Amino acid sequence: MSYVLIIGAKSDIAKEVARVYAKNGYNLYLAARDSLSLEDLKHDIEIRSGVNVELKEFDITSYDTHEEFYRSLKKRPVGVIVVSGYMVEQKVAQKEWIETLNTVNVNYTGALSILNIVANDFEKEQNGFIVGVSSVAGDRGRKANYIYGSAKAGFSAYLSGLRNRLYESGVTVLTVKPGFVETKMTENLDLPQKLTAQPQEVAEDIFNAQQKGRNVLYTKPIWMVIMLIIKHIPEFIFKKMSI
Numbered sequence: 001m002s003y004v005l006i007i008g009a010k011s012d013i014a015k016e017v018a019r020v021y022a023k024n025g026y027n028l029y030l031a032a033r034d035s036l037s038l039e040d041l042k043h044d045i046e047i048r049s050g051v052n053v054e055l056k057e058f059d060i061t062s063y064d065t066h067e068e069f070y071r072s073l074k075k076r077p078v079g080v081i082v083v084s085g086y087m088v089e090q091k092v093a094q095k096e097w098i099e100t101l102n103t104v105n106v107n108y109t110g111a112l113s114i115l116n117i118v119a120n121d122f123e124k125e126q127n128g129f130i131v132g133v134s135s136v137a138g139d140r141g142r143k144a145n146y147i148y149g150s151a152k153a154g155f156s157a158y159l160s161g162l163r164n165r166l167y168e169s170g171v172t173v174l175t176v177k178p179g180f181v182e183t184k185m186t187e188n189l190d191l192p193q194k195l196t197a198q199p200q201e202v203a204e205d206i207f208n209a210q211q212k213g214r215n216v217l218y219t220k221p222i223w224m225v226i227m228l229i230i231k232h233i234p235e236f237i238f239k240k241m242s243i
Contacts, residue, residue, distance in 0.1 A: 005029040005077040008084030012183040016203035022049035031058035060084045060110030070117050079129040080118045082111045093147040100147055107151035122171045131210055132159045133176045139227040175216045178202055179223035
């Protein structure tokens with residue numbers, strides 16, 4: 001059976017993505033810092049789905065270890081899903097440089113580091129799929145979260161270029177743009193219920209979109225309409241708004 005590598009496997013979305021892919025017959029590499037904390041998840045998935053799950057220690061900001069990490073996988077993965085994310089309040093990030101740096105490194109630079117390696121391998125082998133979890137926050141900079149949003153905007157642009165580059169190789173690249181999702185990352189936010197997805201819902205959407213070879217996924221789908229409107233507000237009006 002084929003392996004799927006999930007980067008950032010401790011996130012709520014990543015755990016559900018792991019369950020969905022396992023349910024559909026994929027073996028898993030679950031990569032994260034302090035990966036042993038995923039032992040319970042590993043055993044639960046193996047019992048429920050009858051697949052192999054291997055835990056892999058991985059620091060997305062430790063760039064010089066990424067090549068060795070990828071080459072150490074005993075079997076080449078058929079797909080790689082990057083779910084790593086880091087978000088603090090905008091007011092904290094804009095005052096504390098270390099928080100800005102962490103935001104950019106986890107959401108953008110680290111993802112590029114590992115995906116450059118993966119893309120080179122997949123291109124050579126002429127098959128595979130890549131999924132990157134970005135955010136609707138990257139569609140337009142807003143004062144409420146523009147540091148986080150700028151990192152996600154960069155990641156979305158990278159995935160778009162990667163999709164263009166790898167098309168002729170038969171490698172698919174899916175950009176995932178969740179809106180509000182009920183996770184540990186957002187537990188202190190007052191989220192509108194009708195616009196907020198559950199991690200399992202996002203995971204199912206990711207699997208279905210990836211299997212269909214789609215390019216971009218907004219989840220929930222209503223966010224595609226919302227962000228289309230927001231992107232088309234003239235700048236001279238938008239700069240005065242609080243949204």
